[in-house]
Amino acid sequence: MGVLTNDMARLRDEVLTLRGTREEMIGDLARGTRNLKKAVCGMLGAFRSSHRKMARQTRADCSAFLAGVKTTVDGLRKELTSDLRGARRAWGGSAAARRAGGRMAARRTAARGGRR
DSSP states (O other), rough: OHHHHHHHHHHHHHHHHHHHHHHHHHHHHHHHHHHHHHHHHHHHHHHHHHHHHHHHHHHHHHHHHHHHHHHHHHHHHHHHHHHHHHHHHHHHHHHHHHHHHHHHHHHHHHHHHHHO
């Protein structure tokens, strides 16, 4: 065989070798892509699960906090109501005492014949 024939045969062998290498590389890339897709899907599932768990915990924490705030505010409102009631009694007497005092004053005025 001649030099040209030998060169063409060598070139053909190199092309076939490179083609086989390229096909292996493409197969490796496809397998790697599938593996990455599976890994990413698994991570996303774990993220979703963790997010749901955190959301439930946050919801429970917020509900507990809100219940505590409501209890505290209710207690403060009752204290304020009691303090205001005491202040009214201290400054002007109870409403019942004022009404009774007003009735007694009206009786005294009527007993005097309408004079003051």
